[in-house]
Amino acid sequence: MKSLLKIFKSKIPQLIIIFLLLIVQAYCDLALPSYTANIVDIGIQNADINYIMDMGFLMIIMVSVSVFATIGISYFSSRVSSGYAKDLRKVVYTKVLRFSNHELNQISRSSLITRSTNDINQVQNVLGLMLMVLFFAPILGIGSIIKAFEIGGNLSWIILVTFLVVLILLLIITIDVLPYFKLTQEIIDKMNKTAREILIGIPVIKAFVRQDYEQKKFGKVNKDFLDINLYVFSRIFIMIPTMTLFLNLMIVMILYFGAYDAIAGNILTGDIIAFIQYSTQIVFSFILLGGIMIILPRFLVSARRVAEVLNMELSITDGEITSVDNNPTIEFKNVGYSYPGSEKETLKDINFKLMPGKTTAIIGGTGSGKSTILNLIPRLQDVTEGEILINDVNIKNLNLKTLRDRISFTPQKAILFQGTVKSNMQTGKSDATDEEIRNALNMAQVDFVDDIEEEVSQGGSNFSGGQKQRLSIARAIIGRHDFYLFDDCFSALDMNTEAIVKNNLDKIAKDSSILFVSQRISTIKDADEIIVLDNGRIIDKGTHDDLIDRCDVYSEIALSQMEGSLCHQ
Incomplete structure (x- = not known):
């Protein structure tokens, strides 16, 4: 929880103001019953209208001050809670952006969405109530107890009995519902995950006519969420009428036993009213604290879930080196990689080098580790054996920004962001001019965009698969980089378009290194060096013609895709 408290430091001045206003409000509320007692015992008893008017005027002043203090408390509490939630979201978002694939596997994306929205909302809502109640209720309650004991010591046992009954009730309800708050947040995670899966898989669901099945699956999760919330809140709402009942019983008992004391002359009528x-203020204070105690477990559960994100230890951290020499090389030396929790090695003894002005390609069967190699270069994942060197410097010693500024990575799945074509291109180079953007679009054969201000829907849903691939390629080549990594991002392009784009890429490869990962021979056959992977190992490397003659795995792939007469072209 320390990570959550650090964010509170900037709110300390506002918290001090809230605390002072709470003291003012409590003082005013505690003074009012004494004025009421004086009016009855002195003003009415002596028929002194002037005294009654003076006391009434003081009561109006106290009520007015209390109202203004309450407004101030509400204002500053809202600012503190909403400001804290804003700062917390920013910190969580910043931390999540630093997550590697390893951390994203530990906390699912659906859970991260819940923690960044619902859990932080819970923290914000409860925090606002706590600032108004948590300090005010004890001050009011303790002050009322002192005042009550000063007035009617013989009746104090009634307050004690009521307090014990209320306390026992609160403990029973809290113990009963506490386990369900964590379960509620976990079900929200599951609901988000199910909804996300259904929304992404709509085409498949429709194609296989699985709408009824998916509706039932989501309905079950939704029903579980409903049942738990009904159980929890039915228990919580029992507290309100029960507390009201005890409060009224307490008043009846005070009037009953107070009447005997008044007849005996042990207490004045006004003092009984006070x-x-x-x-009432004492019981009200405990009701307020009870309400906080009921919602506090949910607050703690949500806060703990957010803290898990903030306290997550990053597996990939910054190095200290912030510069790289020009025309760098990347070398894989005895690199191995195993996914966390897996006993099987995904990569083993990988050795190759990327040189400026050279094009390298990687090909292999499904699951041979091609994409994993690309992920290791910008340190989206870290090697578990061996090392990757840039100019003989281990990339783990490089600052992540320094490393990634040198690399342009186009992932296998074309990802576009909501905005415009221009804003998406500027993801690759933030200060790209309109001319640079149009030049990059032309190089990637993006002939379907008339205006760079054209809208891009969320996920690029207003473009086809091939169009999204060409836009992602244009975004990758718009900036000046030393290494261009393309992860099977030509798969949706026709042969003619692919050939033109590759020819254009040769223009940027004079001082840079290009690495292709592909399943298509047509994409890689012109590379200076082709690396053949099988079961995570390099089984051969060389040019297209060399591999056709001596590598059975490569020749089988080539023969399955191309006419035999074209194999040596």
Whole structure:
């Protein structure tokens, strides 16, 4: 929880103001019953209208001050809670952006969405209530107890009995519902995950006519969420009428036993009225604290889930080196990689080098580790054996920004962001001019965009698969980089378009290194060096013609895709 408290430092001045206003409000509320007692015992008893008017005027002043203090408390509490939630979201978002694939596997994406929205909302809502109640209720309650004991010591046992009954009730309800708050947040995670899966898989669901099945699956999760919330809140709402019942019983008991004390002359009538008001304030304070105690477990569960994100230890951290020499090389030396929790090695003894002005390609069967190699270069994942060197410097010693500024990575799945074509291109180079953007679009054969201000829907849903691939390629080549990594991002392009784009890429390869990962021979056959992977190992490397003659795995792939007469072209 320390990570959550650090964010509170900037809110300390506002918290001090809230605390001072709470003291003012409590003082005013505690003074009112005494004025009421004086009016009854002195003003009415002596028929002194002037005294009654003076006390009434003081009560109006106290009420006015209390109202303004309450407004101030609400204002500053809202600012503190909403400002804290804003800062917390920013910190969580910044931390999540630093997550590697390893951390994203530990906390699912659906859970991260819940923690960044619902859990932080819970923290914000409860925090606002706590600032108004958590300090005010004890001040009011303790002050009322002192005042009540000063007025009617013989009736104090009634308050004690009521307090014990209320306390026992609160403990029973809290113990009963506490386990369900964590379960509620976990079900929200599951609901988000199910909804996300259904929304992404709509085409498949429709194609296989699985709408009824998916509706039932989501309906079950939704029903579980409903049942738990009904159980929890039915228990919580029992507290309100029960507390009201005990409060009214307490007032009846005070009037009953107070009447005997008044007849015996042990207490004045006005003091009985003041005692009732103070007793009511005491019970009201405990009701407020009870309400906080009921929602506090959910607050703690949500806060703990957010803290898990903030306290997550990053597996990939910054190095200290912030510069790289020009025309760098990347070398894989005895690199191995195993996914966390897996006993099987995904990569083993990988050795090759990327040189400026050279094009390298990697090909292999499904699951041979091609994409994993690309992920290791910008340190989206870290090697578990061996090392990757840039100019003989281990990339783990490089600052992540320094490393990634040198690399342009186009992932296998074309990802576009909501905005415009221009804003998506500027993801590759933030200060790209309109001319640079149009030049990159032309190189990637993006002939379907008339205006760079054309809208891009979320996920690029207003473009086809091939169009999204060409836009992602244009975004990759718009900036000046030393290494261009393309992870099977030509798969949706026709042969003619692919040939033109590759020819254009040769223009940027004079001082840079290009690495292709592909399943298509047509994409890689012109590379200076082709690496053949099989079961995570390099089984051969060389040019297209060399591999056709001596590598059975490569020749089988080539023969399955191309006419035999074209194999040596």
